[in-house]
Amino acid sequence: MSCTIKFLPDEKEIIVDDKTDLLTAAIKAGVSIYSSCGGAGTCGKCKVVVNTGEVETSVSPFVSAEEKAKGYVLACKSFCKTDLEVFVPESSRVGKAEILMRGEKIFIPAGLPAVKKGKSAFFKTGVAVDIGTTTVVVYLVDLDTGELCARAMYNPQVSFGEDVITRMIFAESEDGNRQLHQSLVDGINELMENCAKEKNVFLNNINVLVAAGNTTMTHTLFGLNPSYIRKIPYLPKMDFLPVSSAKKSGIRINEDGVIKALPSVSAYVGGDIVAGVVACALHKSEDLAIFIDLGTNGEIVFGNKEFLVCCSTSAGPCFEGGGIKWGMRAQSGAIESLTISGDNISFNTISNQKPVGICGAGIISIITELLLNGIIDRSGAFVKNSSKNLKSGEEELEFFITDKISITASDIKNVINSKGAVFSGCDVLVKKMGFEFKQLSQVIIAGGLGNALDIKKSIILGLLPDLPIEKFRFIGNASVTGAKMCLLSQEKFNEAKFIAETMTYIDLSTDNEFMNNYTASLFLPHVNLRLFPTVKNIMEK
Template sequence: MPEPTIEDNVSDLTRISRQLRKETGWHGYDISLSCLRKLDTTLRESGFKITVSIGKHKNGYKLLNIEQGDTTNLHYGVAVDVGTTTVVAQLVEMNTGRIMGVTGAPNPQASYGEDVISRIIYACNKNGLEELHHVIIQDINRLIEELISEKNISHDDIIAMVAAGNTTMSHLLLGLMPCSIRLEPYVPVADIYPQISAKEIGIKINPDAIIEVLPSVASYVGGDIVAGVLACGISESSEITGLIDIGTNGEIAIGNNEWLVCCSASAGPAFEGGGTRCGMRATKGAINEIRISDGKIDYKTIGNAKPRGLCGSGLIDCIYELVKNKIIRPDGKFERDNKDERFAIVDDIPQYTLVPKEKSGTKEPIVITEMDIDNLMKSKGAVFAAMKSLADYIGISFDQIEKLYVAGGFGNYLNIEKAIGIGLLPDMPREKIEFVGNTSLAGARISLLSEEALEKAFIISRAMTNIELSVYQPFMDEFVAALFLPHTNKELFPSVKY
């Protein structure tokens, strides 16, 4: 950048803004006081050779960081999926979009309640909101620390963060009171969230780094499904496309580039490793594939490690294999006259041993109980009932959906055939169904890297019409009908044979 002269002695900030306008064509730059305070020293010690980090800010742009020399390869961002059960963070190189690392952990708020309703109730008690806000900020900071320590990256080099979560998680992240979310008429404090700096909520990255929380649609349809619609390109397609995000809250969207309709149903934490005796996240040692044949159990684990429990995909496989092999009935109850030595009743609870303790990584047997199966039946029933209710509301059949994306914390594996076999997914041509992993995280990353994508997320949130299932009577009828394997109406699952 040209140094000042007596003929060109404009202020340092004007000089930088002028140069940026030449190089980017963008007008209107803001700057923080902390950044402005170090401007004089940075410019003169570097001989006016600097690297400027800029970000979208309101209707203009903001200077986030000014550094000596060429540091273009040292700018990073963080994408965060703030899930009800699991929080996942991804470190991204801003110039290239390269993923530098990803890590996750159980959401520590679970100790205050496994589902969003429990946490809302806790938040509405004295100091409850402050506690829930504090623990999620602490958890994100710990994940960020883990990511940057591996790569020897400075906190100051992280200049932006985009977070996606359901409406309650977004409120708790920002410290917004969520009490009205659970009370009819189900109104959140906000569905579009202000852009803030990291220092405002205590995120330990560059203090002036921009933080965006993706917009919500309604009280129970949040930025995570908006991120998913963005990541899957549903709003760009002329074909009718569906997205099921199977998490603690089963969120569903159906639509195309002309219309989008969505809903949410409480599925519970079972598919994310919660609510079952031996459930766990999709991490090293989690059983993610199971096959039972002639009384023999074969399984695979993530990382080929000793089995430590069952993640969501393993639980789906397990239920399918149990009913297929007549170990449980279509109502989810164990056959009591089963002669299989793996079946037992312990403390009046029927259970089936999948891995004996001598082969387990925890030195404890890995089992599935009748209570676990009951929880899973309710979870899969809620997801399918929501999908069916939404399709019926729109007036379409599953056959009219050209593509169905399935998202969720299943790791890298989901057996579509078995998910259909237990009645979790609709019985439709298998080539139309695609497992796409964590689309909430993917959408947050896309929004982190692209101003256009971030703007598109806001457009998507405004375009989506929410159907409130809690006051939609057909949903409850569909839910009761779905509490069977695969369903009480076998005509909905013509290809499923046990």
């Protein structure tokens, strides 16, 4: 039996059979819905409201009795029995990405294009793309002047899973792999078309696209199955991807144009990190520095012009809102900072909109404030009767920021696990090379979270090393910056290749030192307060 489903507020309709769940139907209709578990029914993010019609659905702990009475169901576990009108609430929508421009602007000189123009001056425009697990950013670049425009969106693959592991599992089937590839290509094409329209550029006049992304993302761009990356011996199909035809890839530039991807270092340190090193010139630095990409994978690079070592900490999606009850990405209405004074709470939201959730920077700010105000102890456990805003929720204690939005005991545990992974990764890399944090000249922070991060609170939490604030440097989206540099200069592209070839990858999953450090880091800020003398002084006051 076939049913017609209309999705609101997008006003999109699709006809599907009764064996197609609402999440899959939404994806086919071009409606993006959160689904961090890839449709397994274990995250509760894909709630929708059935306005009219009947569905067959499963009982879920993520849908309360009150919500059920209002027509809420999990999209991934619901199937049509009749024609439907389905409303996707704001909390379940994949909203528009905001390109946050805070942080240091890196000067990018115009230079020799990575792909020669040939005899004709016909091709004067190129495209640089950052393919993140969470967002996709496209820059349209004038190859002579370096002038550009930019557009961003949340990675359309999010409907198949919020993290790369979930997407690798989804890609195990040929159809799943095809859907991952096609959704990404469609997203890039949409962003390019928007840029081209704004700048009155014909896409047929573009003959080169340079992409930077983690290893899984670049595999899906080229249509390669990434599922083998998660299986022993954890090897990608290739680290250095060959130049690909735009026509073959489905990218709508000149049909004779080419797609180039920055090379990866390993299965879990990709071309986006190589691009970041190019952008901040760590490989040319006289002084020691550490580069941290505060995203889902939590990649870290340590060194200078003499050596570079790297790792991936698998920090998880909580810094980007995943795995948190009221977590969301950094978009309008997300709480990004908070202050507690007694029982009074004040907070700021992105774009000063009504609060609808908490982004990564806000999560860090809230937990630090809870610690400083004695509402949680150093293990992250709530202290009973410590605040009138601390109440029993549906399953556990929750600290309520508004009448509705809260942070739970489980949320705090997830964040402690993630911050412990990042700090321990930094600690292990530095110590393995025989150095100490105090010898660092800089801590370079990249990523969307880094743009809004409160450094002092991040140190108190134990996410970042206890160093003077002036040693921290924000560079924003280093991946797309490096991609632009490699688009404009063949020399920079060659540097990227050299970095990928010479950087040493340390696998933390089999490293005993990391596991010992990680266990010690699961306190706020750490079991060993001698590593955090500034925080120790604050807590003793």
